[in-house]
Amino acid sequence: MNTQTPELLEVKLTRHEEISPGVYVIGFRRRHDFSPGQAVKLGIDKKHPPRIYSICSGNQDDELCVLFNIKDDGFLTPRLAALTIGDTVYASPPYGTFLGTEEPAWWIATGTGIAPFRAMLRSGMGRSKILVHGVRRLNQFYFSNELAEGLGDNYHRCCSAERMDGVHPGRVTAFLEKRDDFSKDWKYYICGQAQMAVETRDLLIEKGIPFENIVTEIYF
Known part of the structure; x- marks a missing residue:
């Protein structure tokens, strides 16, 4: 993935769901258009480095959602898993070049x-x-x-x-x-x-x- 850091914006979680043991979908209100296949960077504050997550929601959905699994030795994923709806995270605008098309x-x-x-x-x-x-x-x-x-x-x-x-x-x-x-x-x-x-x-x-x-x- 492209590791250039876009600007991080404060957003409130509107979705926080454990869909399988240790695996979560979290989301927030979509503010930007994006191309399916793109990613966002997420962080819990602006002091620690964000991490990259592919968007798993559709480009017309009201929410922008990501999927992640808890990494026991990781810094961010256990903290994201401990959040709840209404909590604040920091997210970049969508970006990246892994882009879906209509082609076979x-x-x-x-x-x-x-x-x-x-x-x-x-x-x-x-x-x-x-x-x-x-x-x-x-x-x-x-x-x-x-x-x-x-x-x-x-x-x-x-x-x-x-x-x-x-x-x-x-x-x-x-x-x-x-x-x-x-x-x-x-x-x-x-x-x-x-x-x-x-x-x-x-x-x-x-x-x-x-x-x-x-x-x-x-x-x-």
């Missing part, structure tokens, strides 16, 4: 990397999209009902540690390795941890996808 594309995510793709879907970009979401535990398929309703058979879930009917066993890369229906003309968006993003990019290149058709957003 694969969306490939792990964990909370699903956030920008949910924003794209809620913004009307679900046509001609294939989504692959990989997680370790079944309770980590965030927004799964909404994604299934919007994408139907083009929504694929992969779980590496648990099993359930309708969910592909194993990692995202194992699922993709078995596929032979990749179009070289489509875009391929990857969002998640660095190792997954690099492995997925290399796999797609080996399958003949041009490098310039692969767009990556790495979560740290």
Whole structure:
């Protein structure tokens, strides 16, 4: 992600919801237009460095929302999790270059990397999209009902540690390795941890996808 620091503005939380153990959606009134896939920087004050979070709400929603999981060794996420509706946070205007389009594309995510793709879907970009979401535990398929309703058979879930009917066993890369229906003309968006993003990019290149058709957003 782009690490240049935009101006931080004081906002009041209008949403604070734990959607899975240790995983939260928080939101505040949307003040700016944004392109689906962009991010904001969030902080609890202006003294400590903010952190970057992809927007998970649609670009016409009244609230601007982000998704995060608590990092036990982190400074910010435990403090964000302890807030409540009406509390103050500091947020930048939306920014970034990981931008969804109306063009046919694969969306490939792990964990909370699903956030920008949910924003794209809620913004009307679900046509001609294939989504692959990989997680370790079944309770980590965030927004799964909404994604299934919007994408139907083009929504694929992969779980590496648990099993359930309708969910592909194993990692995202194992699922993709078995596929032979990749179009070289489509875009391929990857969002998640660095190792997954690099492995997925290399796999797609080996399958003949041009490098310039692969767009990556790495979560740290």
